[in-house]
Amino acid sequence: MMRLPYLLLIFLAATPTFGREIAFPPISGYIPPLDHNRAQQQILNGNDDGAGLFQEYTPFAGLTTFANLPFVHCLGEGEVERYDIAILGAPFDTGTTARPGARFGPGGIRQGSRRISPDAAWSVYTGENTFLSWAKIVDCGDAPLTFLDNTIALKQLDYSHKKIVGRKANSTEYTTPRILTLGGDHTTTLSALRSTFQAWGAVSVIHFDSHIDTWDPEVLGGGISHYAGVNHGTFLHIAHEEGLILNNSMHAGIRAPVIRKKGDIRNDLRCGFEMVTARELDRIGTDGVIRKLKDRVAGTRAVYISVDIDVLDPAYAPATGTAEVGGWTTRELLTILDGLAGLPVIGADVVEVAPAYDNVGETTVLAAAEVAHSLLTLMVKQPVG
Structure with a gap:
């Protein structure tokens, strides 16, 4: 010793x-x-x-913006710092028919993105960095929405989108800013489509979801009131009725049951949609899914992509309002999104993230942040003026 x-x-x-x-x-x-x-x-x-x-600068210091991007008060009065793509949070969840909590989705997705540094985001797949492209990307924070009246809240969101899209872009070549929305339940996509119509006219929609979301408000809402009929399962029906979307739109990842045996699918077709079901991926693979999506919207001047995080299996995204088993993996979804490069994507969203149901590893918000990153990449790949 x-x-x-x-x-x-x-x-x-x-x-x-x-x-x-x-x-x-x-x-x-x-x-x-x-x-x-x-x-x-x-x-x-x-x-x-x-x-x-x-x-x-360090990734985990300061205010939590998406991917540590600069904050710009895009909704302020007068001139503000110019941008090409705006990140906008839509803290709204009173249009959901299942579990609430997606009003905290924008904050959750930003939290999941904190590991992303704009100057250190070079892709090992493409060798490119979306944040160092032609586009100046900023975080505009959240739209100020009331949580006591859906009708007013959606009007507030309409106004927020209109104001952001109505400003002059930073780029001299691509003059109209575009928006990536962080939801919020899926009802918020209706406001986004109204703003894209304002700038680009009717668009083709690629809709990643486990549900069709084209239900007639008389069916999902029960015809009780107009207020009840505007929700996260009817917004695409309403968008079609308002003339916001084209008849060559597409669902991807569908697997949830419908309410009416034939009527819901007939109405879905009437609203301009075809679908790739979740299990088709097992047969045709990711390349086959990409090909079907691209063929469907071929020749379209403007494409809008909406990603409900419940397109993923609950094993990969438990924190969502209406989880459906039998979904895609995160890797499969990211592969499909990256395969859509070349489409004229003028707007996008990631919705239905409800952080209260996530696990301690933050599986869902991490996935949603990376999906948002992929959507930003698509938006800078093939810009539209």
Whole structure:
């Protein structure tokens, strides 16, 4: 027992750094490594207040915007800083027919995106960085919506979209800004489609979901009131009735049952949709799904992509209002989205994220953040003026 200190001294004496000034390894950031080592030693010696270690930016510091993007008060009065793509939160969940909680979706998706750094987001698949493209991308925060009156809240969301799209873009070539909406329940897509119609006219919709969402308000809402008929399962029916979407739109990932044996599918076709069911992927693969989606919207001037996170199986996205088993994996969905490169995507959303039902690993919000990242990539790939 008495020999242990002696052996320890022999070990320390043989160590190259014993009795010398320790040179700490550099950390990442904007401080040059040599300066950083000197600054750390100064702090240890009590000769510096830490200013030499200051970093202008780290992914987990400051306000939580999507992917650590700059915040712009896009809904403010007068001139604001220009942008090409705006991230807009839609904290609304009183149009859901199942579990509420998606009003916290925008915050949850932003939380899931905190690991994404705009200057360090180079794709290993494409070698590209969406945030360093031609487009100036900003986070506009959330639309201020009342949670006590759906009719008023949707009018407020309509106004928010209209104001953001109505500003001048930063780019001189592509003059109209576009929006990526973070939901919120799926009712919020109706406001987004109204704003895209304002700027680009009727669009083809690629709708990733486990539900068709073209139900007649008389069926889903029971014909009780107009208020009850506007919800997350009827918004595509309403969008068709308002002339916002074209008749070459497409569902992807459908697997939930319908209410009427034949009537709901007939109405879905009338609203301009065809579908790829969730299980078709097992037969035709991701390439087959991509091909069917692209063929359906071929020749369209403008495409809108809406992703209900429940298109994923609950194993990959438990935090959603109306979960349906038998869905796609996160990898499959991201592969399909990336395969849509080349389409003229002028707007998109990720909706139905309800963080209260997520697990401790934040599986759903991490998936939703990466889906949003993929949608931004599509929006800069084939821009439309």
